[in-house]
Amino acid sequence: MSAKIRIGIVGYGNLGRGVERAIERCDDMELVGIFTRRDPADVHTAGASAHRMDDLDQRTGDLDVLILCGGSKNDLPVQTPELAARFNVVDSFDTHARIPEHFAAVDAAARAAGTTALISAGWDPGMFSLNRVFGEALLPEGDTYTFWGRGLSQGHSDAIRRVDGVAGGVQYTVPSADAVASVRSGERPTLTTRQKHTRECFVVLEDGADADAVREAIVTMPDYFADYDTTVTFISADELARDHAAMPHGGFVIRSGVTGDGATQTIEYGLTLGSNPEFTASVLVAYARAVHRMNADGQIGARTVFDVAPGLLSPKSPEQLRAELL
Amino acid sequence: MSAKIRIGIVGYGNLGRGVERAIERCDDMELVGIFTRRDPADVHTAGASAHRMDDLDQRTGDLDVLILCGGSKNDLPVQTPELAARFNVVDSFDTHARIPEHFAAVDAAARAAGTTALISAGWDPGMFSLNRVFGEALLPEGDTYTFWGRGLSQGHSDAIRRVDGVAGGVQYTVPSADAVASVRSGERPTLTTRQKHTRECFVVLEDGADADAVREAIVTMPDYFADYDTTVTFISADELARDHAAMPHGGFVIRSGVTGDGATQTIEYGLTLGSNPEFTASVLVAYARAVHRMNADGQIGARTVFDVAPGLLSPKSPEQLRAELL
Numbered sequence: 001m002s003a004k005i006r007i008g009i010v011g012y013g014n015l016g017r018g019v020e021r022a023i024e025r026c027d028d029m030e031l032v033g034i035f036t037r038r039d040p041a042d043v044h045t046a047g048a049s050a051h052r053m054d055d056l057d058q059r060t061g062d063l064d065v066l067i068l069c070g071g072s073k074n075d076l077p078v079q080t081p082e083l084a085a086r087f088n089v090v091d092s093f094d095t096h097a098r099i100p101e102h103f104a105a106v107d108a109a110a111r112a113a114g115t116t117a118l119i120s121a122g123w124d125p126g127m128f129s130l131n132r133v134f135g136e137a138l139l140p141e142g143d144t145y146t147f148w149g150r151g152l153s154q155g156h157s158d159a160i161r162r163v164d165g166v167a168g169g170v171q172y173t174v175p176s177a178d179a180v181a182s183v184r185s186g187e188r189p190t191l192t193t194r195q196k197h198t199r200e201c202f203v204v205l206e207d208g209a210d211a212d213a214v215r216e217a218i219v220t221m222p223d224y225f226a227d228y229d230t231t232v233t234f235i236s237a238d239e240l241a242r243d244h245a246a247m248p249h250g251g252f253v254i255r256s257g258v259t260g261d262g263a264t265q266t267i268e269y270g271l272t273l274g275s276n277p278e279f280t281a282s283v284l285v286a287y288a289r290a291v292h293r294m295n296a297d298g299q300i301g302a303r304t305v306f307d308v309a310p311g312l313l314s315p316k317s318p319e320q321l322r323a324e325l326l
Numbered sequence: 327m328s329a330k331i332r333i334g335i336v337g338y339g340n341l342g343r344g345v346e347r348a349i350e351r352c353d354d355m356e357l358v359g360i361f362t363r364r365d366p367a368d369v370h371t372a373g374a375s376a377h378r379m380d381d382l383d384q385r386t387g388d389l390d391v392l393i394l395c396g397g398s399k400n401d402l403p404v405q406t407p408e409l410a411a412r413f414n415v416v417d418s419f420d421t422h423a424r425i426p427e428h429f430a431a432v433d434a435a436a437r438a439a440g441t442t443a444l445i446s447a448g449w450d451p452g453m454f455s456l457n458r459v460f461g462e463a464l465l466p467e468g469d470t471y472t473f474w475g476r477g478l479s480q481g482h483s484d485a486i487r488r489v490d491g492v493a494g495g496v497q498y499t500v501p502s503a504d505a506v507a508s509v510r511s512g513e514r515p516t517l518t519t520r521q522k523h524t525r526e527c528f529v530v531l532e533d534g535a536d537a538d539a540v541r542e543a544i545v546t547m548p549d550y551f552a553d554y555d556t557t558v559t560f561i562s563a564d565e566l567a568r569d570h571a572a573m574p575h576g577g578f579v580i581r582s583g584v585t586g587d588g589a590t591q592t593i594e595y596g597l598t599l600g601s602n603p604e605f606t607a608s609v610l611v612a613y614a615r616a617v618h619r620m621n622a623d624g625q626i627g628a629r630t631v632f633d634v635a636p637g638l639l640s641p642k643s644p645e646q647l648r649a650e651l652l
Contacts, residue, residue: 279464
């Protein structure tokens with residue numbers, strides 16, 4: 001049997017934790033350690049050793065792929081090109097509008113270094129993106145719809161918590177059942193933002209806060225809530241802790257099109273995730289396996305999920321895959 | 327703009343017809359002609375020119391990819407290796423148990439000739455196979471379930487028509503709603519053949535045939551019906567022609583697994599197809615685009631959908647895909 005793929009995790013929030021746990025379920029991988037900007041003594045892992053980020057300078061020979069678990073806003077735009085200059089890397093960069101510039105920066109670093117760097121893995125961008133490409137390619141005459149949820153949105157939850165009088169809260173994005181039914185039926189509707197999703201907020205008030213004023217501030221908030229039908233439910237701090245600690249998410253990508261003289265064809269890809277960060281982590285780990293193989297095969301530079309042959313994600317050999325799963 | 331991809335269709339049944347129509351919707355392709363073992367004068371196409379199969383000998387310089395639309399039982403085991411020795415090819419070989427030997431025969435021919443030959447494209451094998459691989463790779467601890475239908479099964483319809491006293495008939499494979507609900511819930515049930523699907527038969531009797539005897543002969547038929555709950559509904563020849571002429575099909579691949587300390591994660595890929603042969607044809611056409619690009623890139627030999635980077639299926643450039651669909 002060939003040696004295990006040696007993985008390092010950079011950054012240890014919910015995503016890094018998820019990667020640590022996902023690697024436990026992969027017999028062909030070993031976790032070398034977690035690299036963090038914090039004091040390693042303060043990082044309580046599920047078992048992996050924690051190291052200072054600077055230690056990476058001495059570890060280029062010990063690591064096959066780094067999985068970068070920092071944030072898309074401040075961490076990855078700097079870290080991914082920097083680390084791609086020394087390591088094969090996978091990141092989950094998810095600022096859709098900035099993917100072209102991120103790709104270019106990472107590609108330059110990776111090509112110069114002879115490394116392989118897969119950006120924007122996860123489920124959206126990631127598995128949902130793949131299904132948008134498959135859908136368009138298989139049914140050129142058609143429309144693609146992406147619905148998110150029911151799921152906890154971190155960005156919208158943060159926006160709620162910034163409102164005066166709010167002690168805590170979470171926001172769930174919910175696809176509209178009517179819109180989904182219409183799309184599934186093959187009607188190919190034109191849907192407004194308001195028609196596609198609703199937003200459900202669960203909010204804990206500060207002592208003495210004005211509930212009506214808080215509700216009004218939330219539902220009229222531009223960008224986040226004003227374009228949606230938003231409900232606000234006030235709950236206690238205990239209820240928040242008890243009922244809203246999980247991080248579920250999911251959604252669907254639906255391609256609805258026609259072939260021949262108008263036969264309706266519908267392709268639907270759906271995710272129902274008990275833990276959003278753990279699923280994203282699982283995707284990153286599978287793509288780390290592909291990156292290791294692509295680099296060994298001389299495929300250097302930046303890549304996205306569009307460039308990865310699906311068989312490379314599996315620990316099974318091509319022969320096994322053909323015999324068992326084709 | 328680069329030249330169009332020049333496609334030839336080999337064999338002209340329902341699948342070949344579907345390929346002809348699918349190419350109409352692809353601006354980057356042109357259909358050179360249909361190659362058939364019949365007298366071309368007897369082949370009534372939707373517009374393409376029909377040629378004798380032997381004419382292929384003179385056409386190696388005019389064709390970029392051949393899409394092989396013959397049957398898996400008798401045609402493709404001979405045709406795919408033979409034609410891969412002269413052309414890039416795509417086939418829809420769907421005898422799951424014989425894929426390894428078919429792959430080996432095609433691979434030898436294609437490698438010797440420097441061609442690229444993609445076998446077993448379509449939806450099962452094909453898109454369903456891909457989703458079985460993705461599911462297993464992303465959720466190593468889990469179970470994969472494939473359900474087919476509601477859809478017309480050609481093989482089972484043929485079996486009905488061979489029963490004494492039957493003048494005509496069709497069979498629909500139907501996934502059991504209870505089984506699907508249980509799988510979607512994350513319960514990961516163990517399901518018997520009988521629990522997963524039911525079979526619905528619509529049968530036209532010959533004059534004077536014994537309905538009870540026909541029903542009994544169908545529901546007890548080994549391999550085809552004995553292991554399933556099968557219903558037989560007798561209809562008139564007019565009803566058969568009016569209500570059962572379409573070829574709908576579809577189904578789902580569901581991967582249900584856990585991550586971390588037991589968070590339930592479910593991935594579902596589903597197809598609802600108004601026309602089974604037209605959708606299969608659309609898949610073959612998209613993979614013909616990929617085969618053309620892979621051959622230009624020096625990737626020769628036999629391939630399956632597991633070996634094809636998804637971006638190669640799209641007429642869009644990698645830059646466009648990253649900007650628009652990632």
